[in-house]
Amino acid sequence: MDFAYTADEQAFAAEVRRFLAEHPPERFAIDGMDAGYGSGSHSRPFLRALADQGWLSMTWPKAHGGQERPMFFKLVLLEELARAGAPFGPLAGCWQTADAIIEYGSERLRREVLPAIARGEATFWQGCSEPGAGSDLLALKTEARRDGDDYVIRGHKIWSSHAGISRYGLVFARTSREARRSRGFSMFVVPNGTSGMDI
Incomplete structure (x- = not known):
């Protein structure tokens, strides 16, 4: 080769x-x-x-x-x-x-x-890991619920390198409780400074 x-x-x-x-x-x-x-x-x-x-x-x-x-x-x-x-x-x-x-x-x-x-x-920070869901991403608890044309995200993220200096977060959240444990995830592009976000 x-x-x-x-x-x-x-x-x-x-x-x-x-x-x-x-x-x-x-x-x-x-x-x-x-x-x-x-x-x-x-x-x-x-x-x-x-x-x-x-x-x-x-x-x-x-x-x-x-x-x-x-x-x-x-x-x-x-x-x-x-x-x-x-x-x-x-x-x-x-x-x-x-x-x-x-x-x-x-x-x-x-x-x-x-x-x-x-x-x-x-620039972006990655919101995958949580308390209790680090190497096991399937255990994450953050949820996103549709509210009209938007989503309301509730949860906590940790070990998010450069979160304080990036423009957006890539937030992984569960969007379906009915789906299998390995399904029902979505990735959200969330601007830093969004109401309710605390970094």
Whole structure:
């Protein structure tokens, strides 16, 4: 099996290295330290610089403002950023959220959140773990109940890295009591500062 980059991937890696040479990572302000996952420190200014290159949305469909570049380009970018010790901590959350919104999200999320991600203005914390539901996500107790066009979410989350400096929370909640234990979950994109949210 050949693990070498294709010519297009090599060209993109060179493009990223040129960017890093012109924008040394150490010059960017750090908002938060590496959360312990090896994904680099948290820097909103650096994220915006990546967005200015079009890299946050490069694999998205053109219908959503993307370039439809191959998914492997994300790995090329991550490898070059890691090699340079760049503060790319928020990147995985942006990509994870964008992919979920494109595939499953409402038109409102696509209209409001995707452009903010593409501009590097949206960062995310993950609301999975709870008291009594850490490694066992199926034990979570947070519930979301429909109220007209909205949902009311009740529950507690813990170990949510960078929650205080992110723009949105990705809150996992149970939306059906009737479904099997492994079903009936939904992920909500909740803006920080939403009424009733305490971080």
